[in-house]
Amino acid sequence: MQVVYSPAHLAHDITVETFMGMPIPANEVAERAERIRTALEADGGFQFVEPTQHGEGPITAVHDPGLVRFLEVAWSEVRRQGLPRPFLTADTYPNRRMFEGMSADAVAALAREPEHAAGRAGFWSLDSAAPLVAGTYPAARAAVDVALTAVDLVLAGATAAYGLCRPPGHHAARSMYGGYCFLNNAAIAAEAIVRATGERVAILDVDYHHGNGSQQIFWRRGDVRYVSIHADPDRAYPYFLGRADETGEGDGAGENLNIPLRAGATNEEYLDALNRALEAIVAVPGSMVVVSLGFDTYGLDPIGDFALTTDVYHEVGRRVGATGRRLVILQEGGYHRPSLGENARAWLRGAEGRPFDPLPSGGFGEHGAVAG
Numbered sequence: 268m269q270v271v272y273s274p275a276h277l278a279h280d281i282t283v284e285t286f287m288g289m290p291i292p293a294n295e296v297a298e299r300a301e302r303i304r305t306a307l308e309a310d311g312g313f314q315f316v317e318p319t320q321h322g323e324g325p326i327t328a329v330h331d332p333g334l335v336r337f338l339e340v341a342w343s344e345v346r347r348q349g350l351p352r353p354f355l356t357a358d359t360y361p362n363r364r365m366f367e368g369m370s371a372d373a374v375a376a377l378a379r380e381p382e383h384a385a386g387r388a389g390f391w392s393l394d395s396a397a398p399l400v401a402g403t404y405p406a407a408r409a410a411v412d413v414a415l416t417a418v419d420l421v422l423a424g425a426t427a428a429y430g431l432c433r434p435p436g437h438h439a440a441r442s443m444y445g446g447y448c449f450l451n452n453a454a455i456a457a458e459a460i461v462r463a464t465g466e467r468v469a470i471l472d473v474d475y476h477h478g479n480g481s482q483q484i485f486w487r488r489g490d491v492r493y494v495s496i497h498a499d500p501d502r503a504y505p506y507f508l509g510r511a512d513e514t515g516e517g518d519g520a521g522e523n524l525n526i527p528l529r530a531g532a533t534n535e536e537y538l539d540a541l542n543r544a545l546e547a548i549v550a551v552p553g554s555m556v557v558v559s560l561g562f563d564t565y566g567l568d569p570i571g572d573f574a575l576t577t578d579v580y581h582e583v584g585r586r587v588g589a590t591g592r593r594l595v596i597l598q599e600g601g602y603h604r605p606s607l608g609e610n611a612r613a614w615l616r617g618a619e620g621r622p623f624d625p626l627p628s629g630g631f632g633e634h635g636a637v638a639g
């Protein structure tokens with residue numbers, strides 16, 4: 268399988284994030300992607316290719332141009348405004364209740380983008396969980412190019428391609444970033460496939476978290492089906508979307524399938540959910556599937572609370588590959604760094620129909636070389 272990778276992600280150099288208002292060591296760090304890269308290089312069965320530039324067109328086909336402009340200038344605004352901060356996050360958001368009782372026209376006029384960088388961040392973001400630094404926008408743009416280059420490889424005939432995207436994307440909505448995500452790589456890839464092929468596309472999201480951004484972007488779309496297995500939002504981020512009764516509207520009615528799982532979900536429960544998800548995926552009359560691949564479903568993940576083991580990732584990949592659909596596989600989350608390389612290797616080998624061939628150590632410490 269070909270793997271698309273760009274070192275541009277290293278410039279999105281995040282060391283601290285905030286969780287419930289407290290600074291904590293960052294989870295979404297450069298080491299994650301480097302662990303995966305190193306493990307796939309060591310495997311010997313993957314061919315690395317560099318992304319090609321695709322410009323802004325495929326991005327604004329999915330995202331509000333205002334969001335893209337903000338992300339592009341955000342860090343220079345922090346500097347220009349002299350804000351003494353190592354990274355930019357918001358802490359004030361235009362909660363819809365701020366405008367309760369006001370007409371839609373009044374809200375449209377009043378709820379406009381302010382000038383202060385923190386206010387602008389609040390205007391465009393879901394939360395304070397996507398710290399933005401000098402290298403964030405170039406890295407996010409490179410992650411999109413990684414995804415679109417994986418699309419190119421599959422359109423050119425590859426059975427599957429893997430885009431090692433960082434930062435991840437599935438929490439980014441049309442006009443909103445958040446949750447470590449800035450631009451929605453998977454949604455941009457799905458839209459590009461629809462435009463290139465005229466076919467319907469399915470997105471299979473197997474990150475631990477619900478991909479609220481992907482759901483929102485395609486909510487009324489009949490040509491992109493979104494299917495997600497994730498932690499029940501009653502207990503897990505992003506809290507306000509991801510329930511089973513969210514099924515889409517308009518042309519998209521019935522095209523959104525959420526499968527929330529309980530805390531402690533086992534390999535067996537997960538594979539049952541996967542079978543349900545794959546039934547919905549293969550019911551889409553198209554040839555290509557975009558996979559939002561997360562490993563925060565792993566039993567030792569510091570954010571997740573599922574109980575999956577490395578060998579089940581091979582089986583998940585195998586079942587997804589066995590659908591016979593051509594796969595654009597894009598990296599989302601996964602925060603237990605020692606296992607990331609081996610979990611990715613297991614999943615991707617499964618998707619190719621290769622045996623897992625686990626490392627004797629389970630991968631821990633074997634591929635620990637880290638950059639950034």
Ligand SMILES: [Zn+2]
Nearest residue numbers: 474475476600
């Ligand atoms: Zn996640």
